[in-house]
Amino acid sequence: MFSKIKSDLPASIVVFFVALPLCLGIALASGAPLFSGLISGIVGGIIVGALSGSQIGVSGPAAGLAAIVLTAIGTLGGYENFLVAVVLGGAIQLLFGVLKAGVIGYYFPSSVIKGMLTGIGIIIILKQIPYFFGLDKNPEGDFAFLQVDGENTLTELLKTINAIVSGNIDMGATVIAFIAITILIVWSNVLSKKGKFFQLVQGPLVAVVVGIVYFFMTKDSSLNLVKEHLVSVPVPESLSEFRDQFAFPNFSVIWMPEIWITAFTIALVASLETLLCVEATDKLDPQKRVTPTNRELLAQGTGNMISGFIGGLPITQVIVRSSANVQSGGKTKASAIIHGIFLLISVMLIPNVLNYIPLSVLAAILFIVGYKLAKPSTFKALYKAGWKQFVPFIVTVVGIVFTDLLIGIGLGLAVGIVVVLFKSYQNSHFLHIEDKSNGKHKISMTLAEEVTFFNKGAILKELDSLPRDTYLELDVRKTRYLDADIVEILDDFAFKAKERNIDIKIISERGIAENPPSFIEFFKLRPKSA
Incomplete structure (x- = not known):
C-alpha cells in the first residue's frame, strides 16, 4: 500500500487542502454541525480508503446529498434522529454489496x-469565481445550480462580474488568489x-503556506483578509469540548417509517453517486485499473455506518477529491488514507492554523482541478467521435451544470438510450436489390445477429414497401436472437x-424453405434461440 509513498504523500496533502473546505461547506449546506462534515471526511479517508478496492478514489461527504440531509434533519425531528437513518443507510449499502448490485455502474455509456x-x-470553475474575488460567503460545498441562499450559479457570476466592473471586489482576497494561481501554474509547468x-x-x-504568510503580512493594511474569507474550523478549548462535538444516533426512533424511507433514499443516492464516480475515476487512472464495484459498496456501507454512529454525514466516493488525487500524482489508496489522517490530526492539534488559510487560495487550487477535468x-x-458520442456528452454536461449531478447523468443516459434505439432501428437488417429474374425483382434481406421488438418499425x-411481383430472399443464418414480435x-x-404475388425464400442454418406455411412454426423448429 505504501510502496508509492513518494507520490502518494504529496498528493494526499493536495487532497487534504481540497477536502477541508468542502467538508465544512457541505455540512453547512446540509444544515448539520460543521464538525459532522469533518467526521465524514476522516472516516471516508481512513476507513473507506482502507476497505475500498479503488486505488485512487477518495471518499467523503458529497454535495449531491446536501439537499436530502437538510430536508431529513427537519422532517425526522433533529440531527440525532437523522443519524439513525445514516447508520441504516450504510447497512442497506452492505446488503447491496452482498447482492452484487455494483454491476449497475458498468451500464453507463462512456x-x-x-x-x-x-x-x-x-x-468547479464557475463556483470558485466568486471566492477568487472574495465575494461569496456561501458554503464551499454548494455545487448545485440552485443555492441555499436563493441564488444560482449564473446570478452569482453576474454579481461577481458587476463587482469587478464597479471595483467592489475584495482586493486582499483577489491579490492572494492571483499570487496562488501563478504559483500553481509556474510550479506545475516549469x-x-x-x-x-x-x-x-x-x-x-506552497500556495497555502504563502496564503497564510500573506494573511499575517497584510493584517493591518488595506489588502488584509477578513474572517469571512478564511477557512472556519471549529476550535475546541479543551478535550471535553472536542468530545462534545461528536453526536450519537437516537435509536429509540428506529421504527419510525420516515427513518427507513430516509435510509433507503440515502443508500440509493449514495450508492449511485459512488458507482458513477468509480466509473469516472477509473477513466482518469493513468494505469487504467478497474475498481471492484461490489467491494466499493461494502466499503461505503461500512463507512456510512461508522460515520452515522459518531455523528458524521453520509459518505460517497467524490469525484472532485478523486480527480485532485489523480492530477497530483496519487498512485495508491495510501494517498486517500493519509489525507484522512491529516484531517484528523489537523482538527485535533492545529485548528487555529487552518483558520488562517484564505478561501481564495483554495479557489485557485480548485480552478486548476476544474480546468484539467x-x-x-x-x-x-x-x-x-461523431454525434452518437457528442450528443449524450453535451446533454450530460449541460444537465449537470444547470441542474445537479444525478439529473444531468439521467438526462445523458436517456439520450444515450435513444441513440442506441435509433441505431438499433437502423441496423436491424441489410437490404440488397438485384436485377429482375423470371419477371420478378429479387431482393435479399439479411437480418442482424440480434433482432428485438425495437426493430419492428x-x-x-x-x-x-416491397413492390408486387417480388422474390424475397430472407437470410437468418447469422441471427442468434429473433424476438417473437x-x-x-x-x-x-x-x-x-400471396395477394401481392411475392415469393419468400428463407435461408437458415437448417437449410432453405420456399414459402413456408407458417413462420411461427418454422422458427420454433430452428435449433438456435432464433
Whole structure:
C-alpha cells in the first residue's frame, strides 16, 4: 500500500487542502454541525480508503446529498434522529454489496461518464469565481445550480462580474488568489521539471503556506483578509469540548417509517453517486485499473455506518477529491488514507492554523482541478467521435451544470438510450436489390445477429414497401436472437405476400424453405434461440 509513498504523500496533502473546505461547506449546506462534515471526511479517508478496492478514489461527504440531509434533519425531528437513518443507510449499502448490485455502474455509456467529469469541472470553475474575488460567503460545498441562499450559479457570476466592473471586489482576497494561481501554474509547468524537490513539494502546499504568510503580512493594511474569507474550523478549548462535538444516533426512533424511507433514499443516492464516480475515476487512472464495484459498496456501507454512529454525514466516493488525487500524482489508496489522517490530526492539534488559510487560495487550487477535468480538447475529441458520442456528452454536461449531478447523468443516459434505439432501428437488417429474374425483382434481406421488438418499425416499413411481383430472399443464418414480435410480423407478411404475388425464400442454418406455411412454426423448429 505504501510502496508509492513518494507520490502518494504529496498528493494526499493536495487532497487534504481540497477536502477541508468542502467538508465544512457541505455540512453547512446540509444544515448539520460543521464538525459532522469533518467526521465524514476522516472516516471516508481512513476507513473507506482502507476497505475500498479503488486505488485512487477518495471518499467523503458529497454535495449531491446536501439537499436530502437538510430536508431529513427537519422532517425526522433533529440531527440525532437523522443519524439513525445514516447508520441504516450504510447497512442497506452492505446488503447491496452482498447482492452484487455494483454491476449497475458498468451500464453507463462512456460519453455520459466523460460528460459527468467535464460538467463537474465546469461547475468547479464557475463556483470558485466568486471566492477568487472574495465575494461569496456561501458554503464551499454548494455545487448545485440552485443555492441555499436563493441564488444560482449564473446570478452569482453576474454579481461577481458587476463587482469587478464597479471595483467592489475584495482586493486582499483577489491579490492572494492571483499570487496562488501563478504559483500553481509556474510550479506545475516549469519548476516541477527542474528537480526532485519541486516534484516532492507540491505547488498547492506552497500556495497555502504563502496564503497564510500573506494573511499575517497584510493584517493591518488595506489588502488584509477578513474572517469571512478564511477557512472556519471549529476550535475546541479543551478535550471535553472536542468530545462534545461528536453526536450519537437516537435509536429509540428506529421504527419510525420516515427513518427507513430516509435510509433507503440515502443508500440509493449514495450508492449511485459512488458507482458513477468509480466509473469516472477509473477513466482518469493513468494505469487504467478497474475498481471492484461490489467491494466499493461494502466499503461505503461500512463507512456510512461508522460515520452515522459518531455523528458524521453520509459518505460517497467524490469525484472532485478523486480527480485532485489523480492530477497530483496519487498512485495508491495510501494517498486517500493519509489525507484522512491529516484531517484528523489537523482538527485535533492545529485548528487555529487552518483558520488562517484564505478561501481564495483554495479557489485557485480548485480552478486548476476544474480546468484539467474540462479541457477544451475533451470537447474536440468527442465532437470528432461523431454525434452518437457528442450528443449524450453535451446533454450530460449541460444537465449537470444547470441542474445537479444525478439529473444531468439521467438526462445523458436517456439520450444515450435513444441513440442506441435509433441505431438499433437502423441496423436491424441489410437490404440488397438485384436485377429482375423470371419477371420478378429479387431482393435479399439479411437480418442482424440480434433482432428485438425495437426493430419492428424498420422491418415492417421495409416489408410494406416491397413492390408486387417480388422474390424475397430472407437470410437468418447469422441471427442468434429473433424476438417473437418480429416472427409475428413475418408471419403476417407471408399471408399478405400471396395477394401481392411475392415469393419468400428463407435461408437458415437448417437449410432453405420456399414459402413456408407458417413462420411461427418454422422458427420454433430452428435449433438456435432464433
